[in-house]
């Protein structure tokens with residue numbers, strides 16, 4: 431194996447999901463030198479998280495991306511939970527009835543869209559997600575962190591950084607290395623695979639049940 435190459439930067443963000451993308455964009459907006467890596471070769475197109483709350487939209491507004499996200503989502507959906515393969519109810523989600531926010535609704539938007547908008551925003555700030563680059567391990571010392579990375583072509587690199595941000599999701603290498611595994615390991619006890627169908631001009635989302643995380 432080749433000797434790992436060395437690189438230096440201020441912050442290494444591990445994981446380019448919504449958390450990592452927001453962190454990397456906020457660092458870039460403040461002129462902090464940083465890198466963001468993700469081990470996946472391409473951004474996921476799976477829907478996963480479906481709802482963005484008003485407070486999140488308020489924060490995304492400050493970043494200048496809320497309007498684009500709202501334009502890509504829906505403020506109202508109809509959902510039909512199924513119990514034992516039979517429709518149990520017809521639910522409608524829309525206005526949440528508050529007037530102290532510019533976003534008085536639940537925004538239904540696929541996580542894939544959210545990530546697309548955030549990644550575009552990050553690139554507009556001059557930064558780019560490095561893929562596929564995986565964090566293998568890291569060690570901290572008084573001055574910073576040495577992180578061992580593996581690129582898609584097998585090349586390894588030791589990145590020397592002042593700070594390492596673990597935004598690497600539920601099975602986080604960062605948290606496990608630090609000995610603080612997540613208490614919210616995702617356990618889709620029942621699956622929620624929304625299928626969107628067009629009914630004339632109306633689009634509805636069918637959900638067979640809800641996604642839950644273990645507390």
Ligand SMILES: Cc1cc2nc3c(=O)[nH]c(=O)nc-3n(C[C@H](O)[C@H](O)[C@H](O)COP(=O)(O)OP(=O)(O)OC[C@H]3O[C@@H](n4cnc5c(N)ncnc54)[C@H](O)[C@@H]3O)c2cc1C
Pocket residue numbers: 444445446447448449450467468469470478479480481541563564565566597598599600601602603616618622641
């Ligand atoms: C099947 C599924 C369905 C879901 N449905 C819902 C839902 O209906 N509603 C809801 O609110 N939430 C849902 N979730 C949860 C939601 O997706 C998460 O809350 C959200 O993705 C968390 O964002 P994040 O940025 O913290 O982590 P993630 O989106 O998990 O991003 C972590 C990123 O880190 C990368 N990564 C991991 N390890 C490494 C490493 N060692 N080196 C480099 N990169 C690494 C991964 O490739 C990934 O891109 C679902 C999740 C799954 C898996």
